[in-house]
Structure formats: structure tokens, C-alpha cells
Amino acid sequence: MAAIPQPSATDRMLESLREKARLLRIDSLITTTRAGSGHPTTCLSAADLVSVLFFHTMRFDPRHPDAPGADRFVLSKGHAAPLLYAAQAEAGMYPVGRLATLRQFSSELEGHPTPRVPGVDAATGSLGQGLSVGAGMALSAKRLEKNGVRIYVLLGDGEMAEGNVWEAAAFAAHYGLDNLTAIVDVNALGQSERTMYAHDVEIYRRRFETAGWDAVAIDGHDFAAIVRALDRAFSPELAANGRPQAIVARTEKGHGVSFLADKDGWHGKPVPKDDLPRALAELGPLPPPVEPDSRSYARSIGGPPAAFPQLPPPEYVLGQQVATREAYGRALARIAAVNPRLVAVDADVKNSTFSEYLEKAHAERFFQGYIAEQNMVCVGVGLAARGYTPFVATFACFLTRACDQVRMAAISRSHLKLCGSHCGVSIGEDGPSQMGLEDLAMLRAIPGSTVLYPSDGVSADRLTEALARLPGIGYLRTTRPKTPVLYGGDEKFPVPGFKILRQSPQDRVAVIAAGITLHEALKAHAELAAQAIVARVIDLYSVKPIDAARLATEVRATGGRVITVEDHFAEGGLGEAVFAALAVSGVTVAAARRLAVSGIPHSGTPEELLDAFGISARHITAAAKSLLS
């Protein structure tokens, strides 16, 4: 009697992964058709990859997906959210019935993933950022936590055109992040047409390899190949070889359904209701129906960054010449001494932003990000997702390079802190390309952000400390030139809040400034006083949130006459913040001037430029006199 051949353990495993992938495809199709929108075909291309990741490779307890030792998954191609949710539900993180709420107003299962969903560390959906976020998390796991956690990032081929991806690739290799795996789903179809390289997986593979990665190309619908590629990370040749791992998978968009597979025109379109049975029929028997589950499984997010003890006052003396950027660097080192969670990343300007003070004090908590601001910001988001308090710094103008990444950091509910140095025309001779003149507009327009703008060494120190304690995106704007210390070390700087530096009961105009222009306002105060005009001088160090109620009181006390003056363009800056706050607070502004930089500045000395662009003491004095004439 011949023995009936038994399936091997491997065959059984592959069969079970194939079955899971089939369920993920079915879930993805049904939920998007029900929602009436979404991207099912991009789910179908990646379903086999995700099946192996979730049901074979990744180590996590579905009941505790956010446990410190759990492997992490970043869906960089965020529009495949239905696939992610299907995998999470099929893995048992929440009931499959919850998937029926996809894209509904009340559901945490949004059109693109956010950390409202358990197991999700960062919002994705602006493409090309996930690998950087994953690199930040891998950096944390390897260099700070040292806990063996692996990070898996799934990318689409379309997003490989984003430079941010290649910044991340270089960074991950440089830091030897062999606990990071990138899987590229090369389905060859973008939103509007074929991608630049269509199914040329070899070009992606070579690029990763050139960047210093261990890179293989596979058939992304061959389960044995996927398993082999993912298992390779644990092979003796690869484990801890200091190279991140890239798996470039050739796939078909819409794979598994003949009328979707590799067809143009299906991006971002659910299968019409009438066509759904035909699509599902191709995927084999349906699983038993489940009850819709209307409970929310949203993760509670937010909460403040790691707490740390009160710091002693900084040791600056009144009148001492200190650049706020240097005080920022010193503050980082001071905080780091008592807060082991504080880390910093810089973009090759640590000797200008003074991040280098942290490096000198705690080299293991400083990371050189080189000239790649997008990656720097996303790495910060990754570090924050692991419970650290990251400060990322560069020139204020170069933070604009990462505007989209900061935007996404807010949607990630990240506690990322940013420092932008060299703000405004007061940097002088280097010229406009190096001047941050729109950073307040950019950072104020981030939901929940805190935007602080110190004028002296003491406030720079104390506001850096304040940011390290505050939740959400925080921004510190620092100045290149040295300015005299205005405050005693014991001064408190509540957020929101402002300081009144000059006042009298006879004040006839309020001059509201911050940073370098506060010092111009103080000069103007003296000039005006010599002409018997008394002005109230306000240091609006907390640009956002703004203490509108107290500000209203001060403006009323000066007869509703206000001058704002800022080393920033007029739009979105301190002046607009003030005037909008006053308007909605019901303050009658009797007369106002908004002094701000207009036009395109150029090179010159700081003094020449402050004056030429209308924000020097002379202009404040003239504005006050014209308001009162």
C-alpha cells in the first residue's frame, strides 16, 4: 500500500498564510465598497506581503499590540489602510465586525491610518515618510532601548519617487539599523498612470543596495519567497550585520480579481456594489458573516512627554550678551542631565543651532541627521513614538523643508519639539535664503502646536524647558545675534503668557514684540520717552497659544493703540496672531500698525536690514508718533 503524501509543516504554514491573505483581500473589498470610497486595489497588491508579516514574521500579542517589546509595523503607503485594519482585525486586535465602520465619522478606522488605531505609531497618507519614521523607531530600539524590537515598513512603489525615502535609506544604513526591514510593494501603477519604473524591481533593489542595505527582489505573490525573504533577517549571515533589510516585491495592483488586476483606472476606487459579488466570487468561499461592531477601539493618545525634575535657574546675569540659540543648546544639556528621555537630532548645523551642547554632554542621545530635514523630522516622530522627547533643530528657514512632515507629525499626535535658529533678517550678510521669515506662519498653522519665541538667554532656557514638558508639537524660534539678558534667572514664563517690560499708568500705545524686535522696542521706548510719549512694551514670548484675555486688558489700557513688530513676514506671524485675537476678544482697536518684513530681503548687516525692512527702533518710534498724531 503506497503512503499518501502528507503536506509538510512548511506547506501547511504557506497554506494558512495564503488563506489569511484571501481573507484580507475579501475584507478590503467589502469594506471599501461599503464605505463607497477607498483604495482596494492597492490593498490587493500587498495582501500577501502583509499576511506573511502579520501571521508569520512579526512578534506581537494582539491583545497588547503596543507592548514595549512588540514588533512594529508602519504602513508608509497609508492608502492601503483597509488592508492594515483587516490584518489587525484578523489577528485579533479588534473584532472583524469593526471593519464595517471604515471611513465613518465615528470610527477610528479612518481613510488613512493614524495613531488613534492601536498598533499604529504614526499617521501616514502623505507618501514617502514611513521609512523615516520607521528608521527613527529602529534607531530607538537599537541604540536607546536595546530591546531587539524590529520595525517593518511597507512602502508603495509610487512613493519611492519621494526624496524623503532616500534620505531615510541613507540614514538607516549609516546608523546600522539591522532591526529595520523595508518591503516595497511594486505594483507598477500610480494614481494617474504607470509609475516611472513600472515593474523594474531591480532598479529599486540596486538603489537600496547602493545605499548600504541588504536588498533582494522577489515575487510578492509567492508565499514561499516572501517567507524566505523575511526569515532572512534572522539568518546568521544577516542578523546584526549592521545592514537594514530591503525586500522589493513585484506585485499586481488588484491581484486576485481578474477585472482589477494590473488594470489602469482603478486607483482610489471601490468596486461598485453591483460588481462586488463577481469580484468576491473570484476570491473563493466567503467567511461566515460577522456582526457589525460599533464599539470604538480607539487608542487613548496624547498625554505629556516624560516628566523630569525642576531645573535650577540658568546662570545668566542681567545685561549679559547671550544668543538665544546658544541658550537653547545649553538648556538641552541641562534638561538631558535630569531627563534621560531627552534626545536631539540636527541637520549638520549643530554648531549653529547649538545642539552640539547636548552631543558634548550626552553623545549617545545626539543623532547627526546630516542635511536631510525631512528625514530628521520623521526620525523625531519615530523617536517620540517610542517614548522619547526629541528636539530636532536646524535653521528656521530650513524647517520649511519639512513642512509636510511636521504637518503629519501633528496628525500623528507626536510630542515632537522643533527649534529653528537664525530667524529673520537679523541674521545679516548670508542673505534671504538663510532667513526664517515664514516659520511662525508654518508652525502656528499646526493644530495644537506651541510656538515660543524667546528674547533673551533666560527666557530661551525656560521656554526650552517648557517645551520639553508640553504635549504636542512645540517650536522654539531662536535668533542668531547675541542680545542682552532681560530677566532674572527666577523669572517664570507661563504658556500662554507675556511679559510687560515697560509700563506706566500714562501709556498711550502698546508695542508688542518678541525676539530681536523686543530689543528694538525697548530702544524705541527710550526714544519716545525722551519725547514725552509713554509706551507699554510687551514681550509676547508665547506666540501660540496667545493669552488673548490679558492682552486685551493691556491694549485697552493703552487706549486701543497697538503696534506689533516682528522679524518675520506680515502673514501668519505675531501681528496677525495679535490682531485676530483682539478682534475675537471684542477689543476695540483704535489705531494700529503692523511692522513686519515686506518684500524679499537681501544681504547686509543686521542693523542695516532691521532698519531697511522697517522693524528697527526708528520705525517703531515713527509708528507710535503717527498713531498718536
Place this chain on the structure above:
Amino acid sequence: MAAIPQPSATDRMLESLREKARLLRIDSLITTTRAGSGHPTTCLSAADLVSVLFFHTMRFDPRHPDAPGADRFVLSKGHAAPLLYAAQAEAGMYPVGRLATLRQFSSELEGHPTPRVPGVDAATGSLGQGLSVGAGMALSAKRLEKNGVRIYVLLGDGEMAEGNVWEAAAFAAHYGLDNLTAIVDVNALGQSERTMYAHDVEIYRRRFETAGWDAVAIDGHDFAAIVRALDRAFSPELAANGRPQAIVARTEKGHGVSFLADKDGWHGKPVPKDDLPRALAELGPLPPPVEPDSRSYARSIGGPPAAFPQLPPPEYVLGQQVATREAYGRALARIAAVNPRLVAVDADVKNSTFSEYLEKAHAERFFQGYIAEQNMVCVGVGLAARGYTPFVATFACFLTRACDQVRMAAISRSHLKLCGSHCGVSIGEDGPSQMGLEDLAMLRAIPGSTVLYPSDGVSADRLTEALARLPGIGYLRTTRPKTPVLYGGDEKFPVPGFKILRQSPQDRVAVIAAGITLHEALKAHAELAAQAIVARVIDLYSVKPIDAARLATEVRATGGRVITVEDHFAEGGLGEAVFAALAVSGVTVAAARRLAVSGIPHSGTPEELLDAFGISARHITAAAKSLLS
């Protein structure tokens, strides 16, 4: 008698190039020391490369450096500006004596180059953008002008970490820009420490090669090698082979002066006055002194984009449902029919932004930029520098990816036009990552920008046309959902300006809106009218510039009661623009509400989200009633 060996013609050429490089080094050292700031060592590393470019390779008439047939040079590593100016002066574009004004307030020779300087097409100094600008110019020369002009871009190795560079590399290869040469000055020193790859020229060379370039690595101080590498572009094997050319040059920062060469700590520092003679002595005999030249050689820049005939009115009918984004696409095609200079670039969303209408009508003037917004914007700057009127489009939120590039476009005095579609929460189910909610803040804070926000098909058409005629950076904000046509085809939309859609002598509150919220304001008007409350409804389609004087009149006419409502975050948006304008116009705002999106939105239907985030008709009605109570 033995013949004395005579130097060959090649030897003489190399000797003359060596001598020019020596002068460029001397000029760079002297001018930065005199200025007291600047980056001489980065000039010294690239001096030999620039000498060969300017005095051997590039075809241009120094008396007419901006002639249409002249080869172009883009100094991506903008901090080497003193070297550029030295090369231009030594080539005869202006007197060498002019170099003495480097970095002075009155000089066009700024710390980083801008197009104020003849021969400069784009501002540089924010690193990693020059190759994209060069690619845009090369695209124009090859595909539109077809004139054989070659573009040379000099990059530093530090900036190779910027993803933008690799977006450009992929784009240039994809479009077969064999008229583009990138030269990388690998001096191995960044600002604050060694670069990631130090002197590993091979890694850069392989990356270019993998991206589809013809790439060689050379010694950047070997004149014969530099000449050979640059000449290679004209060799039979390379000429018009469809591959851009990369030359990766190993150099020494500070080359030529022993105490600067390859030394850390010299970035961005001029040689101290006392050490200058010692540095110059190493460079050999000084050229005869020249008289300082205080004349300005600034190029006259600005002027409007290419003119084109008046268009007939668009054929929309009142009440017709038209998405402004679709009207934008139709307008592009309409303009292109009469304006051969109109071109468009898109980031793989042409079927969402409706750029595809231009592609369908004039495929040769549409360029697919794939998902690489930074490169897209810089390519636009390059196209504009060649006299085209480029419209670049993607989702409004993804324009934030290129915030720094738009900032630099303004410093370049570019006539770049941007369209951001899918603004605000009204996009619905896709969720916050896809919602443009900070684009008004970003684009308003660009000096000289025009920011237009149409509410219907007719205004979208006419405002697109307006942008195509206006100088400077222009932005059109479009909406995903269809909205009813409000205006007749003959309506005029002056910039600045606004429309009053509802008014009566009894109006007690002004509701100022644009885009989707204008339609909510009209609904609110009807609701309020039913309760005998009359409101003035204003369509503020020109958000910047804002017609402050006329707006003041309207607000005064409604008793100083104002409501602004916008599908944007509160900061830097329409509301702040209005309140700041009113404050500085001396209008007494009696009572005001600013309705804007607050917090982080999520998925839902457009209607749910407009209501949940406080900007629906219901909220406007409630705000009006509370203002009047």
C-alpha cells in the same frame, strides 16, 4: 643642438585653466576676508572645477550672459557664491573690482546667489534644489526650445543627503536630459563635521549610475581629468544618448592653502585678516590690484509672464455643479490654446487636480512629475527661468512638501504658479493627511505672492487666467466637491478684489468667506433672513492681495460686525488676513467671530465634517445671532 620641448596646445590650455583657478582662489579669499563673513574653503574645493567650466566648457558671451543660446550654470552649493562671482568677473561679465562689494547692503553680490546677478537663473543657498532647477531648464532647452543649450549644475557633497537631489536625478534620467551635467564637489566636510560618506566618491557615482546617468568619478584637482570628463558630454558615445551626465569629483575643502586644506572648523569662516597674507602667499603671485567698482551690475528682474490674448467667457451656466478643480483644468487647456508658453507639471494626481485636461489638449506641454513635489516645484522654477509660465499642481496638503522650494522660488523672483486641490475638511472620507488646511498660511507668507481662492467654476476659470498673467508666485486653491456656479461668464474678478453676493442697506453683519464656506454662508444668509436678520455675504476670492480699503467700507456698513469662515486652520488663513487688514485700516471692529477648522480633523462625509469642525451654515447662523444678541 637638441630641440627644447615645446608645451603642447593641451598643456597650454591646462596651464591657463590652472592660472584662472588660482585667480578664483585668490578672489574668493580676499573678498570673504574683506566682507568678514562667507565660505572661502568651499570655494577653494570647487575652484578647479569652476575654472574648467567657465574658461573651457561653457558656451556663453560674457557681454550677454543671458542670451537665449548661452549655456547655463546653476550653483546648487550656493554658499560658494564668492567663487561664482569671481568666475563671472574674471570671465568679463563685470569688473573684478565689483567683487569688493561682496555681501554689502548695496550690492547684488549677496551671501548666496540670486537672479539679481546676471547669469544666475535661480536663487540657491537652501541646499539640494539646484539639480531640480537645472533639470527644469534642461527640460525646457531639450523638449520645448530645442536649442542645444546645456545646463551645468555644481553640487556639494553635503547636499547629496537631501532627497530633493535624488528626485531630480530620477526625473532627469526619465526625461532623457542629456543636455544636463551635474558636477559634485566631494570635499568630504560638511558644516559641522565630516559628511556621511566622506571621500567615498564611488557611492555617489553608483547612485547616479543606478538612477540612469552616465557617471564618472575623478580627481577634482586634476585639470586634465576635469577637462576630459566635461568634454565627454560631446563625445560620440555620449552626445544625445539620452543620459544626463554626472561627474563626481574628489576634492579638498580649502585646497591650495595648507592651513585650510581638509581642516575641520573652517566652514563658513573667512580667513582672519592677519592670516590672509600667509594664505595668499601659498597661492603664488597676486594679480595687479584693481580699483573697487561701486557700480551695480544687478540684472533687471521681474516683469510679467508671457502675454496672451483675452479668452472668451467660460461656458458655465448659473447653478451648474462644477468642481473648481475641474474648472482649473479646463482653464489650463483654454489658456494653452492661445498661450504657447503655458506648461504644466503634476505629481501623479493629474486626474484629481485635472491637470490632465492640459495633457489631453497639449501633451508636449505637460510633464508628469510623479510623486516628488519638491522636484516638481523646482522644475517649475527652471521652466519659468526659461520664459515659460508653469502651473504645478497637486493636493494642497502636498504642496507643503515643497514649502522650502516655494520659498526659494520667491527669492528667485520666479513667475511660478501653483494649484493646490482638495483643500480643507470638505474632501471628506480620505481623512486629515489629505486635507490642505495650512496652505493659505504657507502661500500667503511668500513675499509678493498672489493667493486666489475661487468658489465656483467661473471664478476658478477667470482666476486661473489672472494668475497666468500676473508676475511672481501665484496660488490657486481649489475644492474637491462640486459647487453651484454663482457668476455669469462675463463677470470680472479683479485682483485684489471681492464680490458681494448678498446685501441690503439693513445689513447688520458681514460674513466673509471663500470657496466651499461661501456656499455655507449663502445658506446661512437664507436661514438668517428667515429670522429677519440681514447679513452681507462677501466672496473674498483674492485672499492676497486683499482689498483692505473696500473691505473696510463694507465692514463699516454692517456696524463693524464681522464673521470670517474658512475651510482652513485659523492661523495664517482668511480670517487673520481680514482682521489684520481691518486693524491697520483703522476700522473699528465692534464684534467678530473667526470660524475656522480647529483641532485635528478625521474621516467623515464632507457635510459631517463641515459641521463637526464648526464651519457649516449652522455655525455661521449661530455666530451671527450671538454677535447680534
